[in-house]
Amino acid sequence: MKVALVGNPNTGKSSIFNLLTGLRQHVGNFPGVTVDKKVGKLRIGKEDHELTDLPGTYSIYPRSKDEEVVYDSLSDSQSENYPDAVIVVVDAANLERNLLLFSQVYDLGIPTLMVLNMTDLAKKQGKTLHIDKIQELYPEASIVEANARAGFGKDRIKEGLVNLKSRSASKITLAASDDLKAQEVETEARFKTIQKNLGDLESKEGKAKEMSRGEKLLVHPILGYVIFSLVLIIIFQFVYAFATIPMDLIDGAFTTLSAWTSQVMPKGVFTDLVTQGIIPGIGGVVIFIPQIALLFFFIAILEETGYLARVVFIMDRLMRPLGLNGKSVVPLMSSVACAIPGVMAARTISDWKERLITILVAPLMSCSARIPVYTLLIAIVIPDETIFGIMNVKGLVLFGLYMMGTVFALLVAVILKFIIKSKEQGFLLLELPEYKSPRWKNVGITVWEKVRIFVWDAGKVILAISIILWALASYGPSDRISESVKVAKIEAAELNLSEEETNQLISSVELENSYIGIMGKTLEPVIEPLGYDWKIGISLITSFAAREVFVGSMATIYAVEDDGASNKTLVEKMKGQKRRDGTTVYTLAAGSSLMVFYVFAMMCMATLAVVKRETKSWKWPLIQVGYMGVLAYLGAWITFIILS
Amino acid sequence: MQTVLVILVLGVALFYIGREFYKRFFANEANCDGCAFNEKVE
Amino acid sequence: MNRSLSEISNDQQVQVVGVLQSSLKVKLMEMGMVKGKSLTVLYRAPLGDPIAIDVDGYVLSLRKDEAKLVEVEQINA
Secondary structure (H helix, E strand, C coil): CEEEEEECCCCCHHHHHHHHHCCCEEECCCCCCCCCCEEEEEEECCEEEEEEECCCCCCCCCCCHHHHHHHHHHHCCCCCCCCCEEEEEEEHHHHHHHHHHHHHHHCCCCCEEEEEECHHHHHHCCCCCCHHHHHHHCCCCEEEECEHHHCECHHHHHHHHHCCCCCCCCCCCCCCCCCHHHHHHHHHHHHHHHHHHHCCCCCCCCCCCCCCHHHHHHCCCCHHHHHHHHHHHHHHHHHHHHHHHHHHHHHHHHHHHHHHHHHHCCCCHHHHHHHHHHHHHHHHHHCCHHHHHHHHHHHHHHHHHCHHHHHHHHHHHHHHHHCCCHHHHHHHHHHCCCHHHHHHHHHHCCCHHHHHHHHHHHHHCCCCCHHHHHHHHHHHHCCCCEECCCEEHHHHHHHHHHHHHHHHHHHHHHHHHHHCCCCCCCCCEEEECCCCCCCHHHHHHHHHHHHHHHHHHHHHHHHHHHHHHHHHHHCCCHHHHHHHHHHHHHHHHHHCCCHHHHHHHHHHHHHHCCHHHHHHHHHHHHHHHHCCCHHHHHHHHHHCCECCHHHHHHHHHHHHHCCCCCCCCHHHHHHCCECCCCCECCCHHHHHHHHHHHHHCCCEHHHHHHHHHHHCCCHHHHHHHHHHHHHHHHHHHHHHHHHC | CHHHHHHHHHHHHHHHHHHHHHHHHCCCCCCCCCHHHHHHHC | CEEEHHHCCCCCEEEEEEECCCCCHHHHHHCCCCCCCEEEEEEECHHHCCEEEEECCEEEEECHHHHCCEEEEECCC
16 A cells, blocks of 8 residues: 655654654655655555655645645646555644645545644643544544654554545545646635634634743844854864764775785785775775764754754845855755755755755865865875964865855855846745754664665765776776886886886886876876876866765775785875876875865766756756866866965 | 676676666656756746 | 734734735745734844744744735734
């Protein structure tokens, strides 16, 4: 049986979903979505049912992209998403507003189960619930009570699903999703009926909420921003302070594993593939887990507690002159972990122009895939000094790179605001939910989902690219390689090089004439003004698949070059890199220029794919690649000139 | 033997990348949530 | 006398008279802006926009531009 779960936002719908399915859920086909359809398995007795969590809406008629899923799934009985039954989660403390959506769904004639949630809150507010009377109003619906926060109601909901009442044929046809007039008439009529029927059920006291001092502080005209900045600083501090420890451990473990494998496995090309391609490739994925997990842990807590809605509230007025929306804060923050969930989270923005600008600038926020690039380059070129007694220069540079990305995201947004034309007027209608303590189960499930999707979706692609890269670095046109190796051997003999030095020269020549080496060489004239050599060129090429491949590529390139024999870490190897003329490759100027390049360049196929799908056009992803590429090249060039 | 394995793994990797690339950029998605979006843009 | 919701100062209680015709009308109605509903303006974001109002025990935030569409009348407390 296919069951759809619908309800207003903030009714505890996702708690109910988690309560019913636990970890037996997955998110659509698409990576990194919380706004998308979530499907879980619901076991009743011995039977498995498919439970789909549809985005929270106030009405069946959509007003933003994420809400369209609800209309599309329920309006067309021929659709493959059309459910056999619907669970409508109803907030007992806000019955009137919630019954609008419920009555719309009820009138579709699908077997319907009403889950009255948060009954404790309603009672606390002095509202008495007359379930029997509600039952009279909707005789063909089953009604159960639940309190998902306290984890109670699971069995009743299951029981309710088993005993669903069968329905007489569909009573209404929905208005078209763009027929506002018809929707207006319908909504008005529905509210009239609901008000009339509820009138004697609910004592309506127009008692305004008492605002606590804490609440006032969080939305205070000045302190509100101070608190939000503090929250951000604390989050990022935690993410960095705590993530580096497991990341170093993971890095070390994979290096050791690689060395150990090369010893125990018989010598041969497959062993090379495993130790130089596959193991570093997997390591390059796994190393991101701590950061992604930590960042989403904090974002999930902010969302759970209701603070995120306040952030949207206080940021809206500031974001508007930039062509953005208060809701853009969430996509931009998520993009610090990864632009993919960020771009998708923009679906909650109902105005297409604000949404489009958010999507276009989100990848400028430094995502976690850039962190290894930054940290590697900072370790190589930035001196380990302290200024003003306390500030570590390396830390400052890292912070500066993040600021650069953020500032340019906002600048580009302003420019886009004047370029993109829109007839529609943006709007913000947002419920500010009550503050609650976070439900750790929901937080845990969010973190688990994000990590799992990253490892499975992005991870497989990254691994495959590492493997292909290894092959391209290990093989080349055979006559070209043998010819240049011959030359190198003669050269080595002339210079009286030791055996070790000769071997090194040969491998470096082999790499230079491998397929990827040839590609890097071809690119060299273009990137020379930025201070890069052909090996960096190789990494830039592979980075177009995904930025994090940079470190992996560097590792692969230098591992191939010295046959994986030396125990030097990557930083040591790169610091020692010399050009043919003996000058250092990774100078301060070249390294900084490379960092700036990575701040701006749109080097992530997965994000581009998502942008293409979200905007349903090639135009926007191409514009994005274009403007970010220009920014990257100019920025890197200027940096190199200033610093050298 | 090792060469055969390498070719096999490489083949799988290439196939996978190709398929993903096609899927993400070119395949028509029957279930496309972002689709109506562009109609408003034009 | 009818006024628009955007002109109401904090802590004032008012009653909805109607929503002006616009593409947002349905959405505002869905959020509870229906005739006869009593509202209380709770607080404003910095720079006075958006505003947060109490609608039957839940807090709704909306921009000034949206609030202008909602016609209200004062309730005599």
